Amino acid sequence: MEPHLRAKGKHFYAIGLSYKKADAELRGHFSITDEAKVNILDEAKDEGIDSLILISTCNRTELYGFAEHPFQLIKLLCEHTHGTVEEFEKVSYIYKNSIAVSHLFRVGTGLDSQILGDFEIISQIKNGFKQSKEKEMVNPFTERLVNAVIQASKRIKNETEISSGATSVSFAAVQYILARVPYVSDKNLLLFGTGKIGRNTCENLIKHTKNDHITLINRTKNKAEKIAGKFNLVVKDYANIQSEIKKSDVLIVATGAQKPTISKQLIHSDEPLLILDLSIPRNVALDVKELPNVTLVHLDDLSKMTDRTLKRRKSQIPKAEQIIEEIKEEFDAWLTTRKFAPTIKALKNKLTVLKDAEIDLQRKKIVGFNEQHADIISDRIIQKITNQFAHHLRNENASADESIEFIQKVFQLQNK
Structure with missing residues (x-):
């Protein structure tokens, strides 16, 4: 290629x-x-x-x-x-x-x-x-x-x-919460930010935990209320974030900020707090790990979760790769057509001229010459020859430009 x-x-x-x-x-x-x-x-x-x-x-x-x-x-x-x-x-x-x-x-x-x-x-x-x-x-x-x-x-x-099975990091986040937070439907869950992964996580949490009192905070309250309406969430002002974190069992951060928005200074509770940082760059400062009651998990950690779902998916890789190869072959054929079509067409025309001249000569020399049969056989041979050249030019190990030049020289092709 x-x-x-x-x-x-x-x-x-x-x-x-x-x-x-x-x-x-x-x-x-x-x-x-x-x-x-x-x-x-x-x-x-x-x-x-x-x-x-x-x-x-x-x-x-x-x-x-x-x-x-x-x-x-x-x-x-x-x-x-x-x-x-x-x-x-x-x-x-x-x-x-x-x-x-x-x-x-x-x-x-x-x-x-x-x-x-x-x-x-x-x-x-x-x-x-x-x-x-x-x-x-x-x-x-x-x-x-x-x-x-x-x-x-x-x-x-x-x-x-x-x-x-699981289709995204957001689902993996929910799996993590379900595995590590007992009685999650009764817990206080706080979503800070409206990033896409955070929204998907929230949707999956509602679906799989039956928790009906998830709180959402966003710097832009209008945006929060719009999303809250879709998912039936409680919206709180950004000014209340410290007190809301204190009441929470799980904090999901998806703010999309360029610098950390959550740090140790915002956490004033001795109760266990699980923080999921679903943001790139990190939106939770690493100093929260200094607090013994806090567990911090980043989406990089979530992606490493291996379960039966992922094992089942891996078994599908060969089938997926086969589909890719089929479509890549079609793509390669299109590329070949773009690159080599003029030369192959010129070669076919040249061989057809040679064929017509030879048939015309043999018709005059041979009594009872079957021009129709000769024409069919010659056309098939020409097609096979041009197919062979096309196959050669498709071989990415060959120098295509040199091959084209060689074909043009040998057959004295004028069209490129």
């Missing part, structure tokens, strides 16, 4: 970092704000980068684009986030051409997610694609690739059980 991923001296790269090597704090350094996304795309366009898609979630930050060198993309990321090049080099990955394509397929289909089979990432890819398209930063290759990844994601979701 390598040769036809090149475009005017540029290669297709995937650069980024994820939960696999970067902890929550470091991932927070490279989190891309909405404003930064716009600025990165604008600057990339000015620098002549053909196509670029940005993904920034609590678990990963990635850039997919065509560039002469991956450092062009790394520089863009570091200039528009709080992360440095030195930090990036320690935890990052850089994939090129066919390996970058394979990586996007694994990410988009949940095979690379913190919790296997978590399909929330595909919506992030769709959003990144939409934003890039609006900025005219999507080329035909990237558009076809993203659509292929979306197709693979749908098929895996529908044809395998890789997303059965």
Whole structure:
């Protein structure tokens, strides 16, 4: 696949970092704000980068684009986030051409997610694609690739059980609470913030704990009341957070702030308190661990939960990978058509001219010559020859450009 991923001296790269090597704090350094996304795309366009898609979630930050060198993309990321090049080099990955394509397929289909089979990432890819398209930063290759990844994601979701059972970190949070908080339906649960994972956790808590007195606090009370209406929660003012924490058995933090919003100074109780920090960067200061009655769990810890559900999901990986391979083959065939079609077409035309001349000659020489049969046989041989050449050109180990040049030279093809 390598040769036809090149475009005017540029290669297709995937650069980024994820939960696999970067902890929550470091991932927070490279989190891309909405404003930064716009600025990165604008600057990339000015620098002549053909196509670029940005993904920034609590678990990963990635850039997919065509560039002469991956450092062009790394520089863009570091200039528009709080992360440095030195930090990036320690935890990052850089994939090129066919390996970058394979990586996007694994990410988009949940095979690379913190919790296997978590399909929330595909919506992030769709959003990144939409934003890039609006900025005219999507080329035909990237558009076809993203659509292929979306197709693979749908098929895996529908044809395998890789997303059965727990589907996200939020569900894992609920499993953790259910396992460690006895009589949870009678406990006081406080949700601070309205981040997506926090909202999903809250919804799952209501569904699975039958707790009907969950309290929500958010800095913007209007937003809190809107969400509370949907989930039937009690809303309290942000000014009351200290007293509400004192009354709580479980505190779920999902504020989406860039700095910790909960610290030891806010906790004034000797009663056991479980704090779940579902935020990137961390929204709970680590000094809360100094309090003997407090248990702090971050979403990184939740993702490590292994249970029968995850084991069952792992058994579905081969089936998912088979689906990916099928769709990747279709994508490769499309790439081959784009790259090699003119040469294959010119070759077929040249062979057809040779065939017509030969049939015309043999018709004059051979008595009772069956022109129809000769035509059928010749056409089949021509098709087999052109198929062989097409197969050779698809072989990513071959130098496609050299092969095309060789075919054109041998058969004296004028059309390229």
